[in-house]
Amino acid sequence: MNKETLDAYCRKLPGCTYDYQVDWECDRYHVGGKMFAMIGGDAKGKDILTLKCDPARADELREIYEGIIPGYHMNKTHWNSIYFDADIPHELWERLIAHAHEMVLQKLPKRVRQELSLPE
Template sequence: MDKAKLQSFCLTFPGTTHDYQVDWQADRYHVGGKMFAMMGGDAERKPIITLKCDPAHAEELRETYQGIVPGYYMNKTHWNSIFFDSDLSNDLIENLILHSYQLVFEKLTKKVQNQINPK
């Protein structure tokens, strides 16, 4: 998994903003002011991307893939962390990023959604 490609992919979604959280040494990606992805490291500074996920799907992913664990430093029910050195396909990771973005976008008010994605 290439960090630069993931960063570029995250920025392709409408309304996405990026910031860097110095205290966490993490790149964060938001839509409507709400975070949907964070790239940083775990306690051993092992590179990870943390994504929001439907709770039932999150558990299924953790049971299926070794490289997916409960969200590091996040709510373990709603967030997963994926290790950069895992053998997951780029397609799977991109689909999980899209899923995270959609979950966050859907929780925004209709007004904010329409400002981001006018009809």
């Protein structure tokens, strides 16, 4: 996977906003002011995508795919990091990004979803 593809997919999700965190040297994607995805690197500078994830699903994914690890510099229960060179089907990357977006979207107050013209 590559950064351009991941960036484009994240940005096209409803209500997505983007910023660059200089201190962390990472690209961050939010919905309703809450982050659902981050593109950055690990301690060795190896590219990773970090995503919000349901805790039970997060553990399952880590067991199945070698390239998915507990969220790098994030809460290990609620976040997974995926190495760009992980052997993961393209469709799974998209499903995991959509899942992260939906996890955050569901937790937003109704008022915020309405302001963003997002589904109830």
